[in-house]
Amino acid sequence: MKQRIAFIGGGNMGRSLIGGLIAKGADPSQLVVADPYAPTLQALQAQYNVQTVSNNADAVRDANVVLLAVKPQELRNVVSSLQEQILRTRPLLISIAAGILATDIQRWAGGLPVVRCMPNRPAMQGCGVTALYANELVTEANRALAEQILGAVGATLWVERETDMDTVTAISGSGPAYFFLLIEMLEAAGQSLGLSPDVARKLAVETAYGSGFMAHESSDSPATLRQQVTSKGGTTEAALKHLEANNVRAIFSQAVAAAAQRSAQLAKELGST
Numbered sequence: 001m002k003q004r005i006a007f008i009g010g011g012n013m014g015r016s017l018i019g020g021l022i023a024k025g026a027d028p029s030q031l032v033v034a035d036p037y038a039p040t041l042q043a044l045q046a047q048y049n050v051q052t053v054s055n056n057a058d059a060v061r062d063a064n065v066v067l068l069a070v071k072p073q074e075l076r077n078v079v080s081s082l083q084e085q086i087l088r089t090r091p092l093l094i095s096i097a098a099g100i101l102a103t104d105i106q107r108w109a110g111g112l113p114v115v116r117c118m119p120n121r122p123a124m125q126g127c128g129v130t131a132l133y134a135n136e137l138v139t140e141a142n143r144a145l146a147e148q149i150l151g152a153v154g155a156t157l158w159v160e161r162e163t164d165m166d167t168v169t170a171i172s173g174s175g176p177a178y179f180f181l182l183i184e185m186l187e188a189a190g191q192s193l194g195l196s197p198d199v200a201r202k203l204a205v206e207t208a209y210g211s212g213f214m215a216h217e218s219s220d221s222p223a224t225l226r227q228q229v230t231s232k233g234g235t236t237e238a239a240l241k242h243l244e245a246n247n248v249r250a251i252f253s254q255a256v257a258a259a260a261q262r263s264a265q266l267a268k269e270l271g272s273t
């Protein structure tokens, strides 16, 4: 069957998924995006030639998949206001919202099955990773369809316990921001030690790219790869000793825990009523 995917929300993540799908060969005529902000729609139309509408109901009319890409705070209103229509057409609902439980979305949708997932922004370049969760209402066909869509823009995996989605969000959903911060910090450090901004940026970005690529391709663990860079009595050892002495691991672990806690808190604040 030819898919018709309606994106509700054309912001950062909606755009990343649309861009990634089109780069992987999706036919733009299969994608429609709804967003209240006209310049967002104009930019998506100009860049990807997808159909754009300002009204969510128009977007879902002929869709067999509705991909919910609005902020968690908007999700209940968005889904509830589409309930009557989607109960008639019965599309597969896929939510990428942080925190919000599949059962809550399902209830707001009048009982339709929902695949909850957590992609990340590198989906835009086709190298994202998405963890998916499905409860018992979701059929094998629903699972296969969700996996096909998210799998077009990167790796996919399923988690069996919904509570794991909070951790997933903290690791891979938010994760690109941690790596971007590291790039920013390397760049700033290079500049403060006298490199020009261009040189510092290029060194930081290329190093992140090369390291990520190497970690992806290598059969060695990240720890082994790190050790291979760290010559005894050398420069890397000096840097890593400083980081370890200042509790970099504990700080990082606490930061990731804070993200996971926020995901769980979003579910409580915005759902389950």
Ligand SMILES: NC(=O)C1=CN([C@@H]2O[C@H](COP(=O)(O)OP(=O)(O)OC[C@H]3O[C@@H](n4cnc5c(N)ncnc54)[C@H](OP(=O)(O)O)[C@@H]3O)[C@@H](O)[C@H]2O)C=CC1
Pocket (backbone or CB within 6 Å): 008, 009, 010, 011, 012, 013, 014, 034, 035, 036, 037, 040, 056, 068, 069, 070, 071, 072, 074, 078, 096, 097, 098, 118, 119, 120, 121, 173, 174
């Ligand atoms: N950013 C990321 O890296 C990731 C985000 N997510 C999840 O994706 C979702 C979207 O995040 P993100 O793209 O960053 O957020 P953005 O704010 O960039 O995008 C959300 C878009 O939805 C639009 N919008 C607001 N209200 C409605 C509505 N009623 N109907 C249709 N569209 C609406 C917004 O318009 P306007 O700006 O005018 O309000 C905006 O363009 C969130 O739930 C987030 O948890 C998941 C993985 C990664």
Ligand SMILES: O=C(O)[C@@H]1CCC=N1
Pocket (backbone or CB within 6 Å): 098, 169, 173, 174
């Ligand atoms: O920061 C957020 O809440 C969203 C979810 C994961 C990435 N961005």
